[in-house]
Amino acid sequence: MRIAVLGTGMVGQAVAARLDQLGHDVTLGTREPDETRTRTATDRMGNPGVGTWLEQHPSIGLATFAAAAGAAELVVNATNGSASLEVLDQAGADNLAGKVLVDIANPLDFSQGFPPTLFVKDTDSLGEQIQRAFPDTRVVKTLNTMNASLMAHPETLAGGDHSVFVSGNDEVAKKTVAELLTSIGHTDVIDLGDLSTARGTEMLLPVWVRLMNKLGTPSFNFKIVR
Amino acid sequence: MRIAVLGTGMVGQAVAARLDQLGHDVTLGTREPDETRTRTATDRMGNPGVGTWLEQHPSIGLATFAAAAGAAELVVNATNGSASLEVLDQAGADNLAGKVLVDIANPLDFSQGFPPTLFVKDTDSLGEQIQRAFPDTRVVKTLNTMNASLMAHPETLAGGDHSVFVSGNDEVAKKTVAELLTSIGHTDVIDLGDLSTARGTEMLLPVWVRLMNKLGTPSFNFKIVR
Numbered sequence: 001m002r003i004a005v006l007g008t009g010m011v012g013q014a015v016a017a018r019l020d021q022l023g024h025d026v027t028l029g030t031r032e033p034d035e036t037r038t039r040t041a042t043d044r045m046g047n048p049g050v051g052t053w054l055e056q057h058p059s060i061g062l063a064t065f066a067a068a069a070g071a072a073e074l075v076v077n078a079t080n081g082s083a084s085l086e087v088l089d090q091a092g093a094d095n096l097a098g099k100v101l102v103d104i105a106n107p108l109d110f111s112q113g114f115p116p117t118l119f120v121k122d123t124d125s126l127g128e129q130i131q132r133a134f135p136d137t138r139v140v141k142t143l144n145t146m147n148a149s150l151m152a153h154p155e156t157l158a159g160g161d162h163s164v165f166v167s168g169n170d171e172v173a174k175k176t177v178a179e180l181l182t183s184i185g186h187t188d189v190i191d192l193g194d195l196s197t198a199r200g201t202e203m204l205l206p207v208w209v210r211l212m213n214k215l216g217t218p219s220f221n222f223k224i225v226r
Numbered sequence: 227m228r229i230a231v232l233g234t235g236m237v238g239q240a241v242a243a244r245l246d247q248l249g250h251d252v253t254l255g256t257r258e259p260d261e262t263r264t265r266t267a268t269d270r271m272g273n274p275g276v277g278t279w280l281e282q283h284p285s286i287g288l289a290t291f292a293a294a295a296g297a298a299e300l301v302v303n304a305t306n307g308s309a310s311l312e313v314l315d316q317a318g319a320d321n322l323a324g325k326v327l328v329d330i331a332n333p334l335d336f337s338q339g340f341p342p343t344l345f346v347k348d349t350d351s352l353g354e355q356i357q358r359a360f361p362d363t364r365v366v367k368t369l370n371t372m373n374a375s376l377m378a379h380p381e382t383l384a385g386g387d388h389s390v391f392v393s394g395n396d397e398v399a400k401k402t403v404a405e406l407l408t409s410i411g412h413t414d415v416i417d418l419g420d421l422s423t424a425r426g427t428e429m430l431l432p433v434w435v436r437l438m439n440k441l442g443t444p445s446f447n448f449k450i451v452r
Contacts, residue, residue, distance in 0.1 A: 115422075122343050122432065162451040165433075192436050196341075200433030206348065207391075207426030210418045211450060220452035225388040226441055 004029050004068035006087055007078035008036055008050040011104060011148040015078055018152035020060050022183055027061035028054070029068030029091065036062060070095035074102065074176070075137075081105040081126050082119065085133055097136040100173045102180075103127050103198075104143045104151070106205050115209050118202065127167060127198035138173035141198035142166045142181065145208065147218035154221075155185045162221035163188040167198040190224060230255050230294035232313055233304035234262055234276040237330060237374040241304055244378035246286050248409055253287035254280070255294030255301075255317065262288060296321035300328065300402070301363075307331040307352050308345065311359055323362040326399045328406075329353050329424075330369045330377070332431050341435050344428065353393060353424035364399035367424035368392045368407065371434065373444035380447075381411045388447035389414040393424040416450060 005016040006029040020026045028050075030036040039049040047053075054062055061068075069075050069091040079087045084105045088096065107126040108116040120126055127141035142164060143151045154160040164186045168174045178189045192200065204222065212218050231242040232255040246252045254276075256262040265275040273279075280288055287294075295301050295317040305313045310331045314322065333352040334342040346352055353367035368390060369377045380386040390412045394400045404415045418426065430448065438444050 117348050121348055121429075158451045190437070190440065192433070192440055197433075197436045200436045203347075203429040203432050206429050207418070207423075210423045210426045211416070214416065214418055215450075215452055217452070220450055223449040223451045224437060224441075224446055225384045225449045226443070226446035 001025070002071060002073045003027070003076065004063075004072035004074075004091075005076045005078050006065055006068065006091060007076075007080075009078070009080070010047065011151065012076075012078035013050065013053055014148035014152040015076055015104070015143075016060055017057060018184055020057060026059075027063050027068045027071065029063060029065040029087075031065065031087075031090070033062045033064060065091040066095055069099075072099065074100045074180075076102045076104060077130070078104050081107040082109070084126060084130060088130060088134060093134055093136065096134050099137055100170075100176055101130070101134070101137045101139045102143070102177055103130055103139055103141045106144050107202055108205060115206065115213075118205065121203055122199060125196070125198040125202050127195050127202070131169065131195055138168065138170040139195060140166060140168035140170070140173050140177040141195060141201060142177055145201050145204045146221045150219065150221055152184065154187070157219055157221060158223075160185050160187045162223040163190055165189075165197075165201045166191045167193065167195050167201060169195050188223070227251070228297060228299045229253070229302065230289075230298035230300075230317075231302045231304050232291055232294065232317060233302075233306075235304070235306070236273065237377065238302075238304035239276065239279055240374035240378040241302055241330070241369075242286055243283060244410055246283065252285075253289050253294045253297065255289060255291040255313075257291065257313075257316070259288045259290060291317040292321055295325075298325065300326045300406075302328045302330060303356070304330050307333040308335070310352060310356060314356060314360060319360055319362065322360050325363055326396075326402055327356070327360070327363045327365045328369070328403055329356055329365055329367045332370050332428055334431060341432065341439075344431065347429055348425060351422070351424040351428050353421050353428070357395065357421055364394065364396040365421060366392060366394035366396070366399050366403040367421060367427060368403055371427050371430045372447045376445065376447055378410065380413070383445055383447060386411050386413045388449040389416055391423075391427045392417045393419065393421050393427060395421050414449070
C-alpha cells in the first residue's frame with residue numbers, strides 16, 4: 001500500500017520503518033523537506049536526527065505534507081496532538097478526501113509542565129475534532145495508548161500479549177486498519193465502536209504517563225484481561 | 227480490623243462480604259438503618275435487596291454513616307461518586323480523622339445518559355476533592371477501575387492475573403491498603419504515587435464503560451504488561 005506518515009518524530013520514524021519493512025511504499029510527510037534532511041544532530045535521547053535516519057532508510061521517501069498525502073492510499077497522523085489540525089490543513093482536505101487516516105496523536109498539553117493535561121477530553125476527542133474538520137476522510141483512532149517502539153514492534157513485550165484499541169465511524173476503514181495492525185504483530189485488536197470511543201482511549205494517557213513515571217520505562221502496555 | 231463500608235449498593239455489599247469472610251469486623255454504613263432493613267425487594271438484575279442481603283450476612287453490622295465510621299479503624303467509601311462528599315459529611319470529619327479512607331468511588335455523571343461523563347477530571351479528581359474536604363483523613367484511591375465482583379474476588383478472572391492501582395499521600399496508609407488488597411487476592415498492586423495520580427485511574431472509567439458495552443460483560447480488567 002502507498003502510505004504517507006505525517007510527522008518525522010519518534011512515532012513517525014518507528015511506524016514508517018515498520019511499514020517499510022512490511023513492504024509498503026512509505027513516504028514521510030514534513031513541513032519543509034529540504035530543511036528536514038539537514039537535521040542530522042543526535043538528540044538528547046541518543047537517537048539520530050531525522051536527516052541521518054532518512055539516509056539509513058533509503059527506501060522511505062520524504063515529501064511535503066500535501067505531496068505525501070496526495071500520493072498515498074492511507075495516511076498516518078503521527079504528529080504532536082497540538083499540531084495535528086494545522087498539519088492536516090497543510091496536507092489539504094482534497095488530498096485526504098476518501099482516504100483512511102490513522103490517527104495516532106494524543107491531545108497532550110505540556111504547557112504547565114509534568115504531568116501533562118489533555119486539551120480536549122470526556123465530551124470530545126482529538127480524533128473527533130479531526131473527523132469534523134475533514135468530513136470526507138475516514139478517521140480511525142488507534143495505537144495512541146502505547147509508546148512508539150511498541151506500536152511498531154509489539155512482539156518485543158510479552159510476545160505481543162497486550163491490547164490495542166480501534167475507534168472509527170467507517171467499518172471498512174476500521175477493518176483495513178485492524179488488518180494492518182495484525183500484520184505489524186498486534187495480537188489483540190479491540191474495536192471499541194464509533195469515533196466517540198476515542199475519548200476513552202485518549203483519556204488513558206494520564207494514567208499511562210504516571211505509570212511511565214512509576215515503572216521508569218515506557219515499555220509497558222495495557223492488556224484487557226477477559 | 228474494624229471496618230466501616232459506607233454504601234449499601236453492589237460495591238458495598240461485595241466488598242463488605244469479602245472483608246467479613248476474611249475475618250474482619252465489618253459494619254455497613256447507611257443513611258437510615260431502619261429504612262435500609264426494609265429494602266427486601268429483588269432488583270432488576272436479580273440481586274436481593276440489601277435488607278434480605280443483611281439477613282443472609284448476620285455477622286455484618288448496620289449503622290448510620292456516623293456510627294459506623296466512628297467505631298471503625300478503616301473506612302471504605304463505596305458510595306456513588308456524586309453522593310460521596312455529602313455521605314462523608316454525614317459520617318463526620320471527627321469520626322474520619324486519622325483514619326484510612328479507602329475511596330472506591332468514581333465521579334461518573336449519568337445526567338446526560340449513556341455514556342456517562344466525569345464531573346471532575348484531568349486537573350483534579352474525586353479522591354483529591356475528598357482529601358481536601360477531610361484533611362485529617364488518609365485517603366487512598368483504589369479498586370475503582372474494575373467491577374464490584376472483581377474487587378472482591380479477583381481470582382475469578384484469569385486466576386487474578388490483572389492489575390489494581392493505589393494512589394495516596396500517606397505511605398503508611400497505602401501500605402495498609404496494599405496489604406488488604408493482597409489478602410483479598412489481588413496479585414499486582416501498583417502504587418502510582420500521590421493522590422493526584424487518582425486523576426489517571428478515574429479517567430480510566432470512560433474506556434472501561436465502552437469496553438463493557440463492547441465486550442457485553444463487566445468481567446474484565448486492565449493488566450499492565452511490563
